Amino acid sequence: MLFDVRLPIGLLFLAIGLLVAATGLTGDKAALDAHSAGVNIDLIWGAIMAGFGALMLGLAVLAKRKGEEPPL
Amino acid sequence: MHLGAVDWGVIGLYLVFVLGIGIVAARRAKSGTDFFLAGRAIPAWVCGLAFISANLGAQEVIGMGASGAKYGIVTAHFYWIGAIPAMVFIGVFMMPFYYGSKARSAPEYLRMRFDEKTRALNAVAFALMTIMSSGISMYALAKLIQTLHVFDAPFAHLGLPQAWIFHAAILVSAVVVLVYIYLGGLRGAIYNEVLQFFLIVAGFAPLVWLGLRQVGGWEGLQATLGPSYTHAWAGMAHATNNRLGVDWFGLSMGLGFVLSFGYWCTDFLVVQRAMAANSMSAARRTPLIAAGVKLFIPFIVILPGLIAIALTSAPDRPGAAASPPAAVGAIAHHEPGVIPIKVDSATGQPMLDARGRPQLDYDLATPNLLLRYFPTGMLGVGLTALLASFMSGMAGNVTAFNTVFTYDIYQAYIRTDGSDRHYLQVGRLTTLFGVLASVGAAYFCSQFNNIMDVMQLVLAFVNAPVFATFLLGMFWKRTTGHGAFVGLATGIGMAALHHGLTLPTDNLPGIKGGWIAVTHSYPSEMAQNFWTAIWAWSACFLTTIVVSLATKPKPEAELAGLVYSLTPKIARETGAWWMNPVLLGVIMLTATVVLNIIFR
Structure with missing residues (x-):
């Protein structure tokens, strides 16, 4: 089996992103904001990381479907 | 936290x-x-x-x-x-x-x-x-x-x-x-x-x-x-x-x-x-x-x-600078400062620079x-x-x-x-x-507290001259093995010598330099580093050339693929423009110039 490095990157970023974004959603909002200059950085950056992870996964899956030689 | x-x-x-x-x-x-x-x-x-x-x-x-x-x-x-x-x-x-x-x-x-x-x-x-x-x-x-x-x-x-x-x-x-x-x-x-x-x-x-x-x-x-x-x-x-x-x-x-x-x-x-x-x-x-x-x-x-x-x-x-010299407690209105004051681990006292001002622990x-x-x-x-x-x-x-x-x-x-x-x-x-x-x-x-400085120094001595060896090896077919070896050794020796003879200001002779004699003083450690490198490289470069000219080079047939002038030129890349190394190189250098202009 060939290996596409975008797969683990996508999975890890998706997992971390969702975890951190969930913390931003459920945590004590006032305390979180006070910590980070009035921004809910957990929610925002968690979402960005999850989005990046999904993109990487998507690219890896797409490459596999097309039967392209994975980058290895 | x-x-x-x-x-x-x-x-x-x-x-x-x-x-x-x-x-x-x-x-x-x-x-x-x-x-x-x-x-x-x-x-x-x-x-x-x-x-x-x-x-x-x-x-x-x-x-x-x-x-x-x-x-x-x-x-x-x-x-x-x-x-x-x-x-x-x-x-x-x-x-x-x-x-x-x-x-x-x-x-x-x-x-x-x-x-x-x-x-x-x-x-x-x-x-x-x-x-x-x-x-x-x-x-x-x-x-x-x-x-x-x-x-x-x-x-x-x-x-x-x-x-x-x-x-x-x-x-x-x-x-x-x-x-x-x-x-x-x-x-x-x-x-x-x-x-x-x-x-x-x-x-x-x-x-x-x-x-x-x-x-x-x-x-x-x-x-x-x-x-x-x-x-x-x-x-x-x-x-x-x-x-x-x-x-x-x-x-x-x-x-x-x-x-x-x-x-x-x-x-x-x-x-x-x-x-x-x-x-x-x-x-x-x-x-x-x-x-x-x-x-x-x-x-x-x-x-x-x-x-x-x-x-x-x-x-x-x-x-x-306009305000009076800051004392330990006087971290202005940003209290508490993000960068702490460096504390001597032995005495627990703040460390002071040559002018008696507290030093900041920039690594943090x-x-x-x-x-x-x-x-x-x-x-x-x-x-x-x-x-x-x-x-x-x-x-x-x-x-x-x-x-x-x-x-x-x-x-x-x-x-x-x-x-x-x-x-x-x-x-x-x-x-x-x-x-x-x-x-x-x-x-x-x-x-050993100082061992880290010593190690960093050794790295600098070894790294500085070696580029002269590779450069001459790749681009001058006359360079010989004896030349490269003697040049490299001389370069490392020159790095040590330069370091031993110079000292950045506000430092005592020793690990920071001047351990032979202080013949020149630099405004900063960085300046001393850069000049150590320049001297080491030049010594390696010149010695390699002189010794090479005095010794017998390898036959040209053995150097194909290893030296520029004896290697067939690579055919121009045929793929898309972003596959072309020369073009990519020009783009990177141009971007560097632009960034330097923006932050001049």
Whole structure:
């Protein structure tokens, strides 16, 4: 089996992103904001990381479907 | 600052994935070529990101933040002058000889081009250097983790002494790196470096974003810190007019030419990543793709330092100069400052500089900013980024070490007739030995305060002259093995001599220089470093030429593929424009010039 490095990157970023974004959603909002200059950085950056992870996964899956030689 | 369950979760996920990549890569590490060269099968973009990541070690992340806080945006010269031109040069001009010669390591190229003794000198010096630098960075990371106090509570909870945090940090990071390289070899290291690269960006980019919001953006930084912090070229006409204490000639010659080309074009730690590429074209593009990323690294590693100093009232900051000398308690209105005052661990008293002002502990600029702005959740991401940067840097050293040791020391002098399988096993054992030796070096650093300075010095002595050897070897067919060897040895000797005869101001003769006699004094340590490099390189260059002219060169037939004038020119790349190394190189250099103009 060939290996596409975008797969683990996508999975890890998706997992971390969702975890951190969930913390931003459920945590004590006032305390979180006070910590980070009035921004809910957990929610925002968690979402960005999850989005990046999904993109990487998507690219890896797409490459596999097309039967392209994975980058290895 | 306490770590929450989420933070542990993030760190745990990272460790699982890093080890998992090692296990997957292990299935393809069946031969020496697989283990040491990743089968020469990695695509250019993966090699390029690994090339960057192996350099983005914890020491660089912390050190560049510290330097940003101390010197300002002028630190970006380490990237724009001190890296990009050299990366373009190796991609366009040197890679054809590294990749095309089929040498398995940089020292092996020296044997093919020159002779056995030149290879031996380079291989032994390089092997020692990699162990030392991975030990130094392991020590620095463990020390940092201890200083941040993030693991104090869990350790107290488990009833473990606080001193064990240092040991645990060393143990965990060493074991993880050992496992994924032992199993997956260079391929395991390269895949992880790509993953680590993205994690480093994910950890530090939001820090810069939040920090800039707080200080009012780049304009806010300019207003708070003044021009000497936010202009990269202000005052460069004379060494005494800028914060680095160097002039444009010392900067461009010492940093931009000798140190930069010496590192980026000859250090096997980086060259190895390009040698793993799946084609000559990909190998040439590796450093160029890396350069495209490198251009923007200053924004995530140096800016945190500037933001931290803007949130701290520093005694030697231009804006603070008008106020009376700051005493320990007088941290102005930014209380508490992000960058703490350096405390003498022996006496518990603040450390003062030559003028009696308290010194700041700049190394804590980036880590403290991280603790200040990241709530639980992002804190885990930030710590993971630190961990990732440390591991990528260490893995770079370990993979370079196991290759050079196995091929250039073991196979060359200990057992010359082993099977490929035998050398693969030796490579794995060498990995284990390399990691253990790094741990030893880390503890050595923790025992003797000055040993770290000594190690850094040795690195500088060895690295500075070697570019002259490669340059002459690749581009002047008349260069001989005797010339290269004598030149290299003379260069290292000249570095030591120059260091022994000069001293930066405000220092006592000893580890900082002047241990023979003080014949010249430099305005800063950096100026002394740059000039040490210039002298060492020039000595190596000239000696190599003189000795070469007096000795017999190799027959030209033996030098095909190793020297520029005796190698058939590579046909012009036929693919898309972004496959053309020369065009990519021009784009990178143009972008560098543009960035320098913006931040002039």
